[in-house]
Amino acid sequence: MSTILKDPKNIEPGTGVLPDPEEVRKEMLARYPAKVARKRSKQITVNKIEEDGSVPEMGSNVRTVPGIITQRGCSYAGCKGVILGPTRDIVNITHGPIGCGFYSWLTRRNQTKPPSDDHENYMTYCFSTDMQDQDIVFGGEKKLKAAIQEAYDIFKPKAISIFSTCPVGLIGDDVHAVAREMKEKLGINIFGFSCEGYKGVSQSAGHHIANNGVFTHIVGKDDTIMDAEYKINLLGEYNIGGDGFEIDRILKDCGISVVSTFSGNSTYDQFANSHTADLNTVMCHRSINYVADMMEIKYGIPWIKINFIGAKSTAKSLRKIAAYFEEEKLIKQVDEVIEKEMKEVEKVRLDVRSRCEGKLAMLFVGGSRAHHYQELFKEIGMKTVSAGYEFAHRDDYEGRKVIPQIKIDADSRNIEELDIKPDKEKFTPRKTAEQITALEEKGYEFKDYKGMMPDMDEGTLVIDDISQYETELLLKIYKPDIYCAGIKEKYAVQKSGIPMKQLHSYDSGGPYAGFKGAINFYKEIDRMVNSRVWGYLEAPWQKNPELSAKYVWE
Amino acid sequence: MLLRHTTKEIIPRKALTINPAKTCQPIGAMYASLGINSCLPHSHGSQGCCAYHRSTLTRHYREPVMAATSSFTEGSSVFGGQANLIQAINTIFTTYDPDIIAVHTTCLSETIGDDVNQIAAKAVAEGKVPKGKHVIHASTPSYVGSHVTGFANMTKAMAMYFAKATGKHNGKFNIIPGFVEPSDMTEIRRVAVAMGIKPIIFPDTSGVLNGPQTGKYKMFPKGGVTAAELTSCADSIGTIALGPLASADAARALDAKWKVPCQVQDIPIGLAATDRFINALRIAAGVSVPDIITQERGQLLDIITDMHQYFYHKKVALAGDPDHLIPLVEFLVNIDMLPVHIVTGTPGKAFESRIRELTSHLPCTVNVKAAGDMFQLHQWIKNEPVDLLIANSYGKYMAKDDDIPYVRYGFPITDRVGHSYFPTTCYKGGMRLLEKILDVLLDRMDRDAPEEKFELVM
Ligand code: SF4
């Protein structure tokens, strides 16, 4: 495909000729008030890869400009919605007025599958204290306590958690004190999260608050050792559209057992037992890398970055897990599984590729998917011309090596960092320092993530926390064949005549992870970018408005 | 079982809401603002609320729902959101160029006590509001009322900001349609126009939230009530407010300030409520009812008489908003169905007494609750099963578990299409409602019929 870079105004969309990204960037900033343009300029970057592999600094995890129309949500959404939402057997009570709880009720597609009808599953329920004005004026702690008591009386759950919304922090309700008191009284585990929506600058803060809570209140409570040979945890996989089920299927075929997933299809007991795994594998780096770090320090479990989005990445990740355990039997088994699965994958991939090759994609979503999904597009010959995250940090763009250089600003400082030390009884290094070094010398990478930008072509446009205005400009200039983002962007994109794939919810589709997931995704993109429906945008009389003949009545 | 923990045994609750049958004020305000032409709704608070409201409206309408937010951080929560709102106003007008920004508050800015009027005035003084453009505002704390309250507050705010009498009648009639679908707003307009009335309808989301696919996206499409119309509504002959909760405040405020006589009617859902609406319109505007409307009434009645045997004494459970449930329950009662369990999350005792009145003659006990929730409704159903469930999309979990014929109605409907295109108001809408009800009742009979009783003609 030709990629001659040109002035944006002279580009004929659909010709495969791409505009000059610097020009696009300039035009993007031109419209904004000066102060806003200055701020946005740090978050809109033309990708460039230096000889040593480094990429330009990417402004990220900074405050959103008020009024700009952002994709971002709040810390409560990240905490209650994303991290704790997929755990089925905890009664999650939202402490606040009704809305926050209502909107996070069944709106993410994190699937769960209790083993039988007798097992607990509260995910279909929404629990809220529905604060009224008198609670705001006089404080809501009394109502919260009563709500916990009622939840206990009705459901007798093994755990209850409390999520604070914006007004709660403001009026000073101490949810942690309430949790402690009720825990004592009821004898079940009860804990609270101070995840008020104004904390931090995006959902990312909420992920951190949630994970700290899970780590503090649940992990390490059950020392039972699972009777299995290769035990791992899957971190940062939320089972959207059944992704986690597909990954579980593959791992099972390989003979690898998952102790706990954080947090797709998860249960309280799995979290409690997760410190007994021998390896942590991190899928979404953004939302959970610190848990992997904390588990390594406290329990001695090493972690690696893996990615099950894309058939090649899946194969690579499986091999990486097998290599960690250093056993021939496992390595062989994994190779066999990959070989078997790839047959069908390749058949579909080549067929779909013949129709998708050279088409353009854009991805603006989340904290890892905008990167991971580029793999799938690549596999069918599509080119990502622009991408960015909604709530990621610099390390997700530029790689973990920049972590020491990241400045901690006021908004990040508000998010608690736990001070973790090795557990006196439970710390057992899974590998000795020598074993780790030996593996590293063979090129094995522990706790490494190189970020999105080094994987993208030079001259692509990387945009953090993209605004609606920037989205519209990209669509106008590049006319991509597909645009990926979330529900709020969906219909404005489609009304522009461009198919739009949601990568938060998958538009009721999925799974897209693993081998079967890759096949699903290839087919889905084929359906979308090669559909006839986009050819009907104009009515016949709009295409040919002039009247060429008249009926003559004689 | 999806709702496996919902038991027959009812333990009374005072503090815990489970499976709400309402949501919060700002989403109603956002929806109302979208019914103003060239208006960008703005959520003054943290950005999460705005993201949630936009997502929920988008899932329901499958249309672009644009809105901006003040993106409060911890700092703004301590020091107030003035700087954020002024910056937002500047960014919005510069970048998106709407004619109007409609600001609503959230729990956070309300708890802080931000004075939005004063901030908007400051923005004007600082030249952040271009000439001829407007910033309007409604206070929408979610710890009071529900999404319906927020809709009412914004509807009142738009009227009161713009309305200005010239002293000369404009020959028009104001209709405030209430928290209904864009399709209903179109239908109410069609009926009024057919009666020879020139309506000013506000808010009006038709053409905004059920727009056509053209391949050309416009952030501010043609639909929505215009600023000029809102200004002129002070000169109208009168106002009919549909739905006491959603529309009465605006109508009464116009009456008090600009002496536009108003009356409050139920939303015209079903036969009797539509009869009252048409009759009130006829008398207030001094017009006669054209044959086409009378004919539509007759057609609705025809379906009722034709299919009465299938409605008769079927038990119904309903969850929704008071303004919808009151005429809907009346309609069900009129066709001899038995609405036995009725719940709304929106608080207000008037709802319970209206429902009691409407159902007092029924040969069964009727459970009704305002400020209730769907968990309670489900428990009632477990104790006294029903033949039909009418609720928003959250109802599907109860319907599947207890195998109940189910009609989606209300907000939000996130798993089916149609509501934004086909009305359920006025006589035509009544026909559609009956069609939907019959479809699920008869499908159920077909499904359950043993082969010898499976019928071609029903
Ligand atoms: S904080 Fe208030 S306004 Fe925001 S979503 Fe929650 S209930 Fe609604």
Ligand code: SF4
């Ligand atoms: S009130 Fe706060 S916690 Fe609730 S949705 Fe809004 S930003 Fe999030």
